[in-house]
Amino acid sequence: MKFQLNVPNVVVALVAAVLILLPLYSQLSGNIFILTLFTRIVIFALAAASLNLIMGYGGMMSFGHAAYLGIGGYAVGISAFEGIGSGFIQWPMALAASALYALVIGALSLRTRGVYFIMITLAFAQMAYYIASGMSRYGGDDGLTIYKRSDFGGLIDLSNRVQFYYLCLGCLFGGIYLIWRIINSRFGMVVQGIRSNEQRMQAIGFHANRYRLVCFVISGTICGLAGALLANNTDFVSPAGMYWTRSGELMVMVVFGGMGSLLGPVIGAIFFLVLEELLSQFTEYWAMIMGPLLLLVVLFARGGIMGLLGRMSRA
């Protein structure tokens, strides 16, 4: 792949450089807050990237991705609560639990298409929310405090802000690399082919739903990893974190950034969360501005930020 010097690529390179050098700036300026904010952003970027895999490339509009954030988080929280502190056990459990949930929900939801799929993933995620609220042993509605972050022996210290940030960033880069490999593989081509024309792919002899389901499970598993990171970041998991508005926010990040572009979700997550931060400093009622803004983006800015940048470089 030849690197072209056009606007989207320059912006992406700049963003990557900023993300890598951010802890340095934070140390030099003593601004700890910005590192906390960007740790959160990087984690949400990973979640949005996983959603983009099925939304942008698979054509599956999941409105229930917050469930995986919750499941990944609860896997870490519950193991810590029950005395299993090792990240080598906690994190694979988070991934396995998310994958299993995605397998069951995906197998059921993929029996339907289009708007049914949106409603059903939403409803199942809400079910997961109610189950989490009903787990009275693990805090129920109030959530579960995690007193000790995942322990990776002497390998990495998650309580160290900078080390944890770089771990999250590494997971994000790893996740994006994985997604890039997937969409350029034979498997990814088939999934994108099914998005464009399912009947034709069936006729060639591909079992469309199997490919879709595998893609759905991969996406859910990556999002579960984001959930495990998020739980370590906040030292807390609660049902509120998997409420359906969270799923909506993830979708908004994907669409703001540009659905179906590899790095769009990262840009979208930065844009959404920084905007939220700025607006909430300016007014308590930030959603009154964010809501109509979203309406305008949907009406007038198709392709999101990456789409706009792409048009700028062609103009």
Place this chain on the structure above:
Amino acid sequence: MLVLVEQSLNGLQFGLLLFLLAAGLTLVFGIMDFVNLAHGSLYMMGAYFAATFTAWTGSFVLGIGLALCATLLLGIALEFVALRHLYGRDHLDQVLATFGLILFFNDAVRLIWGPAGLALPLPAWLTVPVQIMPGVYYPAYRLSIIVVALAVAALLYIVVMRTRIGMLIRAGASNREMIGALGINVKLLFTLVFGMGAALAGLAGLMQAPILTVQIGMGENILILAFVIIVIGGIGSIRGAFLAAIFVGMIDTLGRAFLPDLLRKILSSSAASTAAPALSSMLIYLLMAIVLVVRPEGLFPAAKR
């Protein structure tokens, strides 16, 4: 036995309320091919309007009447300003745009009415218990919800199946371009249908208001239940929405009432009290999963286009 009758009536009442919400949603979807997440916000606005107008006028009936008109106007205004530009767009666009509207409405309500919930007190004549069977008393207000909702359902049936406007609505659902070509003002028809859906949502909200508190986000959980009902009943089918709504209302209410006791007979009491709340809130989703496995297109799908 007494409890069973009472809980069944509660289930019926909840189901009918859900029907009012789901009917508007499924009408709008069936005719305009439009997914409206902000339907729950209209439900919430109906309740807030009712609480405000009742406090202003001092009369429950007057307050409710004004609130119904206000929700209808709000729905029409909403359609006129924002939503009509989204017809014919991707469902994803519609979902995101109306998600934005939910964010807006929630914060607008917080700004105007404050974060604390409101109460909508009932007049004295609606709080007396009514004897429905020998020895069985039931609150008059809940009974009146059942009566009103059944009346509205019947009215809806008559309007859709027996009047000229209903004929246009059905024609619009089966072929939009064609009725436009035949000289019907489709834009006006759509605005009308949307207003009707908004009024139904508002009615459901204001009838629920005296039972629960009027609060921000009250429309969201019930909206998801309405989605479940539409999925079970089949999109675009009012009959399906009616049957599925009553089914879901019954199962949810009876499940919450009796599941803990049933579980206690099978499991130890501590295990039962842990599992019961989670399981009873899962019941309707399990029902939806079963319907999906057996009939992915819903139990009563509308005729294929």
